[in-house]
Amino acid sequence: MTPGRLIYVYGIVDEAPADLGLGLEGAPLEAVAGPRAVAIVSAHERAPEADEEALWQHEAVVERLMEDVVVLPMRFGATAAGPRQMEALLRSREEEFVGLLEVVRGAVELSVRAELPVTDASPAAARGADAEPSGTEYMRDRGQALHAAERAKERLHGPLKDLARRSLVLEAVGARGRSGAFRGAYLVDVGRVDAFAARVDGLARELEGDVSCTGPWPPYSFVAAAER
Amino acid sequence: MNERPIRRTHDVSLLDLVDRLLDGGVVIGGDITLAVADVDLVYVGLRALVASVETIERELGVALSASGPVLERDAL
Amino acid sequence: MSGRPRGGTPSRDKLLAGSAAPDFLAEELGGLDRALGRRVNADREGLEKGLAQLVLTLVELLRQLMERQALRRIDGGSLSPEKVEQLGETFMLLEERMQELKDAFGLEDEDLNLDLGPLGRLI
DSSP: OOTTSEEEEEEEESSOOSOOOBOGGGOBOEEEEOSSOEEEEEEESSOOOOOHHHHHHHHHHHHHHHTTSOEEEBOTTOEESSHHHHHHHHHHTHHHHHHHHHHHTTEEEEEEEEEOOOOOOOHHHHHOSSSOOOHHHHHHHHHHHHHHHHHHHHHHHHHHHHTSSEEEEEEOOOOTTOTTEEEEEEEEEGGGHHHHHHHHHHHHHHHTOEEEEEEEEOOGGGTOSSOO | OOOOOOOOTHHHHHHHHHHHHHHSSBOOSSSOOTTSTTOOHHHHHHHHHHHHHHHHHHHHOOOSSOOOSSSOGGGO | OTTSOTTOOOOSOOEEEEOSSOGGGHHHHHHHHHHTTOOOOOOHHHHHHHHHHHHHHHHHHHHHHHHHHHHHHHHTTOSOHHHHHHHHHHHHHHHHHHHHHHHHHTOOGGGGSOBOGGGOBOO
């Protein structure tokens, strides 16, 4: 690798696959090896710009790697100053990476977005716009609205969570009028992806909501260090 | 409001791609390169704020408000 | 990923289940254009309105979080009826103040669900 060039990182793998191919801007992929984890990188003059093409290309590299090895996908734009800094990083975060590789081995990420109907049977609706509620009535209305939204989301999330190794609810708070918004990420065994998809279709019909499920994705949501 | 008509099935795929690549994944170094999208650092900080506030609220049961004229600390 | 020819480019249609083009994503998809580098003209008036939007969204976020916290305490039964009444009146007052501020800046509820582009919505 040419010294003095920026190292762009696509993922951390348990071992480098045989043939690596090309990455962003046609740069050749290379492996930087640490004691127990390997970074798959390419060298560039400056950080690549984040346009739609670049994002899909980053994704393509990660998905190709996943065909052969276990991958911890990097966030887009992850760079190191050079190969030695990359090696140092692999050493200093070795335990974290090795642990995460076992968490995601044999699994993919599935994304679920939904807008669920939330039945608003609160007295506020019955009361009408003119009547001024008391403080207590106001809190009760808000409580009921919150519980109704939580129940609606659990009807979708509950069954899906059971089909996944791990799950994350990414968005459960809604602005007024969007209390039924749901966004979840699920780490699912490769062999269970079809069953998961079928369950989503079934739940969408059952709950009469708008539901979208995309995937399989590399496990981006399950390798970020900070709890989300 | 800027609503573009949804025509292609891969629009929701693009949305999920962007969410994952720009908000997930392993992070190295303290700073994400500023070449990442057209997003102000203020927004990046805001997102961290939201995540931390919700974590605090959920896990520690700590009052979010300091004592004030009406919302007293011991009330929450 | 399983099932695809080796070395091929990934399909950009990753829909696995459910509806292909749900309406509720229209706003978020609009935000994608901004996020992916198509720059928006930052004129002065837009900037001021943008700042008000930012500040009021933060206030709204905190208001919602505090409200949820209060509701949990109420659920837990640890608050006296007087306190519940007082909290309710306070939150109603906050809601009124928020409306006044929104009106002053010509902002709607939807404007306060601040779209952070690739970082998703704030609320």
